[in-house]
Amino acid sequence: MNHSISSQPLSSQPLAPLSTMRPATLDKIEKAVRKLFAGFDANEVTMAQIAKTANVSLQTLYKYFGDKQTLFYTIMDRVLGRLAARMMDHLQGIDSVEERLRKTLWVCFDFVDSHPDAVMVLSSISLSRFRNIAIYENEELIGAFLNVLEDGQQRGVLDDTVPLYILFDVFMGFVSRLGVMHIMRQTQKPINADFDELFAILWRAMARP
Numbered sequence: 001m002n003h004s005i006s007s008q009p010l011s012s013q014p015l016a017p018l019s020t021m022r023p024a025t026l027d028k029i030e031k032a033v034r035k036l037f038a039g040f041d042a043n044e045v046t047m048a049q050i051a052k053t054a055n056v057s058l059q060t061l062y063k064y065f066g067d068k069q070t071l072f073y074t075i076m077d078r079v080l081g082r083l084a085a086r087m088m089d090h091l092q093g094i095d096s097v098e099e100r101l102r103k104t105l106w107v108c109f110d111f112v113d114s115h116p117d118a119v120m121v122l123s124s125i126s127l128s129r130f131r132n133i134a135i136y137e138n139e140e141l142i143g144a145f146l147n148v149l150e151d152g153q154q155r156g157v158l159d160d161t162v163p164l165y166i167l168f169d170v171f172m173g174f175v176s177r178l179g180v181m182h183i184m185r186q187t188q189k190p191i192n193a194d195f196d197e198l199f200a201i202l203w204r205a206m207a208r209p
Contacts, residue, residue: 029071
């Protein structure tokens with residue numbers, strides 16, 4: 001079920017720059033957000049709960065974020081920003097379309113294994129609100145991945161009988177569905193333990209017939 005992130009009234013005071021917060025404090029707030037929003041309905045989570053779970057003052061949360069909605073989307077952008085950086089790093093220096101797609105899938109599944117709470121939180125966000133997470137507006141990240149798919153079509157390696165966005169949707173649907181169900185089934189082994197078999201399925205679905 002998709003949940004909305006209702007906002008409390010914005011503070012009339014300008015927010016303090018997040019760069020001035022101690023990294024350890026930001027880490028604690030991130031862990032609290034991931035834990036609470038993965039375990040409760042988003043509308044039931046309060047700023048007071050987040051402050052208590054993170055062991056920071058409520059004043060600190062309002063000082064840097066202003067309201068629950070801003071706090072939530074800022075933290076999830078931070079989480080996905082790390083995923084984006086890893087993905088971009090793994091794609092550098094690789095020319096093979098198959099290997100680039102393989103690396104991208106591995107990084108996504110590694111994220112599922114290392115951040116199951118974040119995956120469940122993201123799965124609960126209404127599609128209409130995904131744009132509130134700044135990383136989804138990152139043209140460099142999305143463009144880099146789409147370039148892999150477009151290059152694959154132009155080389156005759158990936159299926160070119162469907163539009164580019166269809167290949168993108170196939171990949172994202174594959175990752176999100178498998179990732180969420182892997183977590184919900186509480187599977188003991190990591191999802192990447194079956195990586196070769198899973199990639200073979202994805203490759204057959206996306207490769208040129």
